[in-house]
Amino acid sequence: MTPDGSTVYVADSITNLVSVIGTAKNTVTATVTVGNAPLGVAVTPDGGKVFVVNQGDATVSVIATAGNTVIGSPIAVGAVPAALGSFISPYGRRPALP
Secondary structure: OOOOEEEEEEOOOOEEEEOOOOOOOOOOEEEEEOOOHHHHHHEEEOEEEEEHHHHHEEEEEEEOOOEEEEOOOOOOOOOOOOOOOOOOHHHHHOOOOO
């Protein structure tokens, strides 16, 4: 979810899409094609970018929220990546765990 709460990003590992949902009307406002089998999604603290973990091809896609478009090529990471819960926090601090 963006910091202002207006938008939620949801990964769909079957279609390789990220759905952009406007919370005011709870409707899909856009879809963004990312890598194979997206699993985890995190929005930067400033709301400017969304990082999507693509487990199927061991990459991370970066989405610019201003236009909901992918920035550059996917970033290669280690085998079978996963991201669950908050993994980006403001000011470089680690997120608090429950």
